[in-house]
Amino acid sequence: MNDLKISGCILAGGQGTRLGGIDKGLVKFGTSTLIEHAINQLSPQVESLVINANRNTNKYSEFGLPVVRDSNKNFDGPLQGFYTGLAYSTADYVAFVPCDCPFFPSNLIQQLAQPLIHSHAKLSMAVAGGRPQPVFTIVSVDLKNSLGKFLESGRRKIRHWIESEKYSSVDFSEPTAFDNINTADDLNKAEARLDTSPNG
Numbered sequence: 001m002n003d004l005k006i007s008g009c010i011l012a013g014g015q016g017t018r019l020g021g022i023d024k025g026l027v028k029f030g031t032s033t034l035i036e037h038a039i040n041q042l043s044p045q046v047e048s049l050v051i052n053a054n055r056n057t058n059k060y061s062e063f064g065l066p067v068v069r070d071s072n073k074n075f076d077g078p079l080q081g082f083y084t085g086l087a088y089s090t091a092d093y094v095a096f097v098p099c100d101c102p103f104f105p106s107n108l109i110q111q112l113a114q115p116l117i118h119s120h121a122k123l124s125m126a127v128a129g130g131r132p133q134p135v136f137t138i139v140s141v142d143l144k145n146s147l148g149k150f151l152e153s154g155r156r157k158i159r160h161w162i163e164s165e166k167y168s169s170v171d172f173s174e175p176t177a178f179d180n181i182n183t184a185d186d187l188n189k190a191e192a193r194l195d196t197s198p199n200g
Helices: 034-046 059-062 078-088 107-118 141-152 157-162 184-194
Strands: 004-011 047-052 093-098 125-127 132-139 166-172
Touching: 004 034, 004 078, 004 107, 034 047, 034 093, 034 141, 047 093, 059 132, 059 184, 078 132, 078 141, 078 166, 107 125, 107 132, 107 157, 107 166, 132 141, 132 184, 141 157
Parallel strands: 004 047, 004 093, 125 166
Antiparallel strands: 093 132, 125 132
8 A cells, every 4th residue: 555554443442332331342243243344344454453442352352353452441432542553553554443333445444545645644534425434544653642642631532633633534435334333223224234235
């Protein structure tokens, strides 16, 4: 990818409150689990891959990838997972995806990487149907300290941090590719899509 060294980090560190507090990544999805689906989708697109998880780390480690915990136990949200992924990575950039969006594009990283190659942006964020998708972002490891200071100030919104930096956005034509699973109904609908999805 034009010599960009990009690692991947799957965010599975949340509390799953709208699914009754269960660990989303380990939820059964089709014939596997959401985390396995995310691994299969992302691993061909990046040079290396880790899982950011704060519970059930022994179970996550069974998938054969490094599992990295947030530095605190506050469940501070995906932006804390960004920091954890940046702190762990030895690559130049880290691509982040959540574990609960099973239909993200198979060319996600290729598309998000283009502005990083052709501009001086340190961040590249997906946009779909006019809506920013800030959890789908490639971040330069050079921004780790900036992010650390942002978190120390008590702020937690990914988009607010991204917009405080020089970033680019990439439009994707299919908004439903970024649908996430928050409820049991969402899960049922996603499983119904699984057989008809080109990524399924």
